[in-house]
Amino acid sequence: MLALPGLPLVHPGDDLAGLLASAIEAAGGVAPGDVLVLAQKIVSKAEGRYVDLATVTPSAEAERLSVETDKDARLVEVILRESRRVVRHSKHVLIVEHRCGFVMANAGIDRSNVDPVEGSDPVLLLPEDADASAARLSQALSARFGLSVAVVISDSFGRPWRQGTVGVALGAAGLPALRDLRGEPDLYGRPLRVTETGFADEIAAAASLLMGQGAEGQPAVLVRGLVLDGPDRPAADLIRGAGEDLFR
Amino acid sequence: MLALPGLPLVHPGDDLAGLLASAIEAAGGVAPGDVLVLAQKIVSKAEGRYVDLATVTPSAEAERLSVETDKDARLVEVILRESRRVVRHSKHVLIVEHRCGFVMANAGIDRSNVDPVEGSDPVLLLPEDADASAARLSQALSARFGLSVAVVISDSFGRPWRQGTVGVALGAAGLPALRDLRGEPDLYGRPLRVTETGFADEIAAAASLLMGQGAEGQPAVLVRGLVLDGPDRPAADLIRGAGEDLFR
Numbered sequence: 001m002l003a004l005p006g007l008p009l010v011h012p013g014d015d016l017a018g019l020l021a022s023a024i025e026a027a028g029g030v031a032p033g034d035v036l037v038l039a040q041k042i043v044s045k046a047e048g049r050y051v052d053l054a055t056v057t058p059s060a061e062a063e064r065l066s067v068e069t070d071k072d073a074r075l076v077e078v079i080l081r082e083s084r085r086v087v088r089h090s091k092h093v094l095i096v097e098h099r100c101g102f103v104m105a106n107a108g109i110d111r112s113n114v115d116p117v118e119g120s121d122p123v124l125l126l127p128e129d130a131d132a133s134a135a136r137l138s139q140a141l142s143a144r145f146g147l148s149v150a151v152v153i154s155d156s157f158g159r160p161w162r163q164g165t166v167g168v169a170l171g172a173a174g175l176p177a178l179r180d181l182r183g184e185p186d187l188y189g190r191p192l193r194v195t196e197t198g199f200a201d202e203i204a205a206a207a208s209l210l211m212g213q214g215a216e217g218q219p220a221v222l223v224r225g226l227v228l229d230g231p232d233r234p235a236a237d238l239i240r241g242a243g244e245d246l247f248r
Numbered sequence: 249m250l251a252l253p254g255l256p257l258v259h260p261g262d263d264l265a266g267l268l269a270s271a272i273e274a275a276g277g278v279a280p281g282d283v284l285v286l287a288q289k290i291v292s293k294a295e296g297r298y299v300d301l302a303t304v305t306p307s308a309e310a311e312r313l314s315v316e317t318d319k320d321a322r323l324v325e326v327i328l329r330e331s332r333r334v335v336r337h338s339k340h341v342l343i344v345e346h347r348c349g350f351v352m353a354n355a356g357i358d359r360s361n362v363d364p365v366e367g368s369d370p371v372l373l374l375p376e377d378a379d380a381s382a383a384r385l386s387q388a389l390s391a392r393f394g395l396s397v398a399v400v401i402s403d404s405f406g407r408p409w410r411q412g413t414v415g416v417a418l419g420a421a422g423l424p425a426l427r428d429l430r431g432e433p434d435l436y437g438r439p440l441r442v443t444e445t446g447f448a449d450e451i452a453a454a455a456s457l458l459m460g461q462g463a464e465g466q467p468a469v470l471v472r473g474l475v476l477d478g479p480d481r482p483a484a485d486l487i488r489g490a491g492e493d494l495f496r
Binding site (some may be wrong): 089095103145156161162164165168178179196197198199202205206209237238240245247 | 261292294334336338341343351395404407408409410411412413414415416426427445446447449451453454456457485486487488493495496
């Protein structure tokens with residue numbers, strides 16, 4: 001795994017694929033099977049996914065949740081607009097089902113590492129469709145290098161039952177985000193019972209070790225040496241349907 | 249990351265630290281900051297953590313849960329003995345709070361990759377105390393190589409809300425399993441809001457990419473190049489207290 005050096009701070013409208021390609025070239029290029037893991041924030045920034053809280057008027061529900069969670073009502077309003085529903089909340093905690101299906105805190109919105117601007121109060125949303133963003137970036141990089149470059153867009157999630165955040169995949173292209181091992185035998189020839197691995201989530205967690213937490217210093221990590229067999233599957237396949245979930 | 253080649257199948261009473269040291273030496277030795285990630289199963293096997301289901305008599309509660317989960321009543325009995333309580337159950341699913349605090353399926357017990365023995369039906373439990381096992385192995389390897397070797401004992405967990413298993417840490421020694429970033433500023437100098445990372449869990453997830461799922465083929469992965477700053481913390485620190493948890 002290599003954290004790409006030399007990537008500039010990303011701004012709305014930047015050609016992110018171009019910036020990444022230059023950084024990859026400077027780092028020695030790509031090899032077959034490479035996966036580029038990108039922190040969600042640089043993708044969102046390039047896509048201009050900012051909302052200025054100074055322009056937001058909270059709904060009554062946002063006002064009520066703001067009191068119960070001790071969060072800015074305008075921020076809660078933006079979180080609710082990005083969400084299908086609230087899964088749990090308590091003081092300082094607001095777990096929602098994001099409109100893309102991710103169950104996560106604050107719909108992935110926070111203020112850290114967003115450029116402060118005089119007279120405004122910007123927050124950064126997740127990419128509109130992180131799988132589509134990953135696919136576009138993968139296509140652009142693959143065309144540039146004449147070689148398939150898989151892309152994972154990652155974020156840090158808290159978890160029930162366990163302390164500490166871990167990297168997870170919001171978007172993926174060019175690899176099986178969910179890997180099916182059904183039917184493969186164990187060491188003694190019996191069918192394996194655990195049948196699917198969160199492949200893109202494990203890649204995101206691995207890359208997170210190099211990205212560091214929160215800071216945008218190393219937002220792009222190239223992962224080399226994985227075997228990407230199996231059909232491509234997007235990160236949307238990592239979302240468990242509500243009907244199969246015992247914890248909503 | 250390097251999956252250690254040449255490790256033999258592990259049996260009860262084996263000197264696991266000795267087997268690992270030989271495999272590490274054959275692979276070129278250790279470097280400062282190395283973390284050795286071990287699949288739980290080889291640690292449990294060395295510790296002889298087998299139970300023969302042929303010797304188990306299910307309780308009434310195990311019989312009832314066995315019907316509701318469609319699992320072997322003797323296996324359910326062993327799961328309950330290893331657990332503080334049942335968190336959720338449904339057909340084919342039994343989520344418990346393991347006596348060490350992990351919220352997980354089946355108390356980590358399954359039959360895959362356990363040597364079949366004529367006339368008996370062995371299952372393998374988790375190590376008695378995975379943090380203590382990690383500490384013993386870390387001490388033995390550090391003494392052998394004259395250099396601190398951190399150890400993470402990993403397993404694959406399913407998750408609420410997301411499909412696919414990911415590697416997580418059951419035990420850790422020689423590193424901060426939970427890493428505290430409280431007070432570190434973000435890129436723009438404001439305090440970071442997300443304050444702790446599941447460092448050992450991310451290491452376990454990364455190593456899981458090399459171990460493959462389920463099979464015991466590559467149960468030991470050496471991870472090189474991480475910065476292990478911060479005070480050592482065991483994997484027990486990764487467990488969220490029930491009082492802080494909205495999902496039990």
